[in-house]
Amino acid sequence: MVYRPLFLKLLSALILFGAWEIAGRIPVSYAFPTFLDSVAALWRMIIDGSLFVAYAETLKPLVTGVAISTVLGIALGIWIGLSRVFDWLFSPIFVVMQSAPLAALIPLLVMAYGIGLTSKVFVVCIMAMPVIVLNTAGAVRHTPENIKAMCRSFMGTRIDMLFKIIIPAASPLIFSGLRLGISAGFIGAILSELKITPTGVGDIITFSRSIADYPSMYAAIFSIIVLAVLFLNLLERTEKHLFKGNDRGYVSD
Amino acid sequence: MSQIEAFKHAQPVPDDIAVSTRNICKTYGSVEALKDMTLEFPRGQLTSLLGPSGCGKTTLLKIIAGLLPPTSGEVTVNGKPVTGPGPDRAFVFQDFALLPWASVLRNVAFGLELRGVARSEREDIAARYIREVGLGGFEQAYPHELSGGMRQRVGLARALSVDAQVLLMDEPFSAVDEQTRRKFQEDLLSLVQNENKTFIFVTHSIEEAVYVSDQIAILLPRPSRVSEIIRPTGFRQKSADSIRRDPEYLDIVDDIWASLRSYVE
Amino acid sequence: MKLFGINLPAMSSLILWGLLWEVVGQAELTFFVPPLSEVVRTLVTIIGTPSFLSALGETAYAFGMGVFFSILIGVPTGILMGRSRLLDELLLPWVNVFLSAPLTALVPVLMVLFGFGMKSIIITTALFAIWIIILNARTGVRQINRSLVEMARSFGASPLEAFFKVYLWAALPEILGGIRIGIIRAVKGVIIGQLLISIAGFGALFELYSTNFMMAHFWAVLLVLFALAFSISEFLAYLERKVAYYAAVR
Numbered sequence: 001m002v003y004r005p006l007f008l009k010l011l012s013a014l015i016l017f018g019a020w021e022i023a024g025r026i027p028v029s030y031a032f033p034t035f036l037d038s039v040a041a042l043w044r045m046i047i048d049g050s051l052f053v054a055y056a057e058t059l060k061p062l063v064t065g066v067a068i069s070t071v072l073g074i075a076l077g078i079w080i081g082l083s084r085v086f087d088w089l090f091s092p093i094f095v096v097m098q099s100a101p102l103a104a105l106i107p108l109l110v111m112a113y114g115i116g117l118t119s120k121v122f123v124v125c126i127m128a129m130p131v132i133v134l135n136t137a138g139a140v141r142h143t144p145e146n147i148k149a150m151c152r153s154f155m156g157t158r159i160d161m162l163f164k165i166i167i168p169a170a171s172p173l174i175f176s177g178l179r180l181g182i183s184a185g186f187i188g189a190i191l192s193e194l195k196i197t198p199t200g201v202g203d204i205i206t207f208s209r210s211i212a213d214y215p216s217m218y219a220a221i222f223s224i225i226v227l228a229v230l231f232l233n234l235l236e237r238t239e240k241h242l243f244k245g246n247d248r249g250y251v252s253d
Numbered sequence: 254m255s256q257i258e259a260f261k262h263a264q265p266v267p268d269d270i271a272v273s274t275r276n277i278c279k280t281y282g283s284v285e286a287l288k289d290m291t292l293e294f295p296r297g298q299l300t301s302l303l304g305p306s307g308c309g310k311t312t313l314l315k316i317i318a319g320l321l322p323p324t325s326g327e328v329t330v331n332g333k334p335v336t337g338p339g340p341d342r343a344f345v346f347q348d349f350a351l352l353p354w355a356s357v358l359r360n361v362a363f364g365l366e367l368r369g370v371a372r373s374e375r376e377d378i379a380a381r382y383i384r385e386v387g388l389g390g391f392e393q394a395y396p397h398e399l400s401g402g403m404r405q406r407v408g409l410a411r412a413l414s415v416d417a418q419v420l421l422m423d424e425p426f427s428a429v430d431e432q433t434r435r436k437f438q439e440d441l442l443s444l445v446q447n448e449n450k451t452f453i454f455v456t457h458s459i460e461e462a463v464y465v466s467d468q469i470a471i472l473l474p475r476p477s478r479v480s481e482i483i484r485p486t487g488f489r490q491k492s493a494d495s496i497r498r499d500p501e502y503l504d505i506v507d508d509i510w511a512s513l514r515s516y517v518e
Numbered sequence: 519m520k521l522f523g524i525n526l527p528a529m530s531s532l533i534l535w536g537l538l539w540e541v542v543g544q545a546e547l548t549f550f551v552p553p554l555s556e557v558v559r560t561l562v563t564i565i566g567t568p569s570f571l572s573a574l575g576e577t578a579y580a581f582g583m584g585v586f587f588s589i590l591i592g593v594p595t596g597i598l599m600g601r602s603r604l605l606d607e608l609l610l611p612w613v614n615v616f617l618s619a620p621l622t623a624l625v626p627v628l629m630v631l632f633g634f635g636m637k638s639i640i641i642t643t644a645l646f647a648i649w650i651i652i653l654n655a656r657t658g659v660r661q662i663n664r665s666l667v668e669m670a671r672s673f674g675a676s677p678l679e680a681f682f683k684v685y686l687w688a689a690l691p692e693i694l695g696g697i698r699i700g701i702i703r704a705v706k707g708v709i710i711g712q713l714l715i716s717i718a719g720f721g722a723l724f725e726l727y728s729t730n731f732m733m734a735h736f737w738a739v740l741l742v743l744f745a746l747a748f749s750i751s752e753f754l755a756y757l758e759r760k761v762a763y764y765a766a767v768r
Contacts, residue, residue: 004607008604008607008608009611011608012607012608012609012612015608016612031630031631032631088526088530088531089531089534090531091528091531092528092529092531092532093532093535095748096744096748098702099705099747099750099751100705100743100744100747100748101706101708101710101743101747103706103710103713104713104720104724104740104743105740107724107725107727108550108728108736110728111731112550183618183619183620186619186620187622189620190620190622191710191713194626194714195714205623209629214630217626218627220623221624221626221627224620224623225615225620225623228618228619228620229615318668318672320668320671337671338671338673339674340674342672343673346668346669350663350666350668352666352684352687354687354690354761363673363683364673366683367670367673367674367679367683368673
């Protein structure tokens with residue numbers, strides 16, 4: 001019974017992949033390959049290295065965009081959370097961005113910055129940044145008053161207050177903002193590769209679709225989902241390592 | 254201890270038993286929560302289950318309510334074995350367990366609603382009990398508009414309105430403030446006198462138990478067992494406000510504390 | 519934010535940003551940003567045109583259907599997961615995966631499976647919305663106060679009664695919260711679907727205007743879309759606040 005969680009995880013994976021395999025064998029659609037065929041295609045792409053070449057291309061806008069969004073987003077968020085003037089000035093913009101379908105901006109970005117890396121980085125940034133900024137600002141604004149009073153009563157400076165009280169207290173929400181932001185960044189990166197110009201993994205998906213090599217197409221999609229999940233797990237581990245004792249919960253975006 | 258012995262024998266145990274538990278055991282995995290718990294609850298009286306935290310008093314109450322199955326042993330109410338919740342018992346919850354989206358009236362009538370009583374009838378009954386617990390005028394209020402004490406009055410009215418013979422109260426006054434609690438305790442005394450119901454009352458307050466009880470079962474932890482049964486009788490007939498100054502009351506409180514203090518971490 | 523002792527409303531800074539937009543536009547700094555006043559004038563002229571109305575209709579239809587299905591499937595699934603440990607352990611890993619997975623990557627699959635039309639757009643919309651709806655419904659059911667559950671049982675509620683009279687209501691604040699976020703995601707999903715799958719609805723207008731360099735038209739449609747999305751999100755937040763009073767006292 002100790003292994004129940006692990007057992008059930010394996011069982012649940014088995015059920016899903018099994019259903020995929022069966023659906024592929026029937027087949028439910030000419031464009032639905034079996035699970036095993038897709039895994040074989042994935043393996044082929046790993047062996048001949050084409051997957052790594054593709055990811056080198058995909059990760060460029062993704063990593064740049066996520067890095068910019070993280071640094072800029074957290075800094076802006078802290079600023080907005082601390083200053084009422086900034087809050088008044090900038091919060092509405094990010095609130096609107098947060099609820100708006102920013103994908104609509106892509107045609108404009110392409111006109112303004114062409115079909116190169118800049119546009120793609122922009123897409124990743126506008127998708128990832130709002131939630132990071134808003135989560136950080138909200139958390140900073142709502143630092144519990146009593147621990148701030150405690151810091152003042154023990155003669156903490158303003159710098160102490162920021163780095164020893166406000167940021168650690170806000171860290172769970174900042175990290176949940178990062179998780180949501182990064183997952184939105186992945187959406188943006190793939191969207192830009194499918195919409196702007198097919199490069200990297202988007203190219204594998206588009207190209208294999210056009211030549212009806214469906215196993216490769218499914219394999220590429222499978223790999224990007226796995227990558228996103230792994231990346232977010234890594235982030236979670238980082239948080240656990242940096243801030244032991246952050247209690248977790250589902251925070252909405 | 255000799256004094257407690259004296260009280261014990263001061264009055265014979267009544268024959269009319271409403272609820273009894275026989276050899277109740279409850280284990281969670283390898284943890285023994287209750288062991289061989291045998292108790293009898295006389296009809297028309299209030300019996301307290303008193304003990305330090307972790308002694309299983311709430312577990313026992315939930316077993317009597319039929320909310321938890323015992324690992325072994327049997328609970329009988331009026332001679333009939335308990336297999337689950339039944340209309341002969343009503344529960345008063347520590348955290349009130351009110352429906353936040355429903356008015357006071359609907360909350361009080363909820364027990365009757367679940368029993369399929371017609372709307373006009375159950376609302377009449379509920380309105381009567383709302384007045385009885387002193388909440389007249391708050392029928393259309395919502396729980397979040399009431400104070401903690403008033404919320405528990407709603408919980409009490411709900412339990413009273415289904416007219417069960419046995420009222421099970423799980424630390425009902427622990428979430429209300431001290432003054433409200435005293436008022437509740439006084440009201441409870443008159444409730445026990447006026448309603449011909451059997452009360453089973455879980456508490457961790459020694460003073461509260463001695464003040465309101467006809468019979469106190471002191472439970473000790475690990476594994477949970479009954480250490481003694483006390484029947485305070487001398488001051489039962491006195492007026493509500495003179496009990497707390499009664500020497501017998503004070504002695505019993507002291508004795509219980511003396512026997513429990515070694516179990517408190 | 520206070521200015522000269524007067525409390526400024528929360529979103530009032532948007533007026534300032536609008537003015538800045540107008541200035542940038544009037545100064546003709548860049549071709550891509552026409553003055554706000556010109557955008558608004560264009561907005562008035564196109565808002566009643568058949569092409570705009572049909573785009574709005576198509577988008578609203580796909581959006582509505584997607585949201586409808588994601589709620590219809592998502593809420594019961596989440597409630598079942600909250601009630602059944604086995605189901606929860608089997609489904610939760612996948613719900614979490616799809617919640618954070620780049621769903622845009624799945625759109626090509628939908629295109630080859632369901633064609634290049636409305637069906638795929640609706641499924642894309644539902645796919646964006648459903649996971650958070652499931653997850654929140656599950657959370658809502660799981661955090662129901664134990665004593666409410668026991669109360670229902672002790673007064674003899676049947677499982678069905680307990681479900682419809684207690685569980686559903688007790689989980690309502692979380693369920694509504696999930697639906698609100700799901701709907702915001704669905705707005706994004708429907709536009710992404712329209713851009714990637716078939717050039718339909720608002721997606722088609724954006725393509726049309728940007729390829730013909732009709733900047734004022736482009737911004738006008740964008741403004742309408744953003745305003746719609748924002749109003750929907752604020753309206754849902756308002757509904758959620760109406761039940762929030764009891765989230766704290768459960």
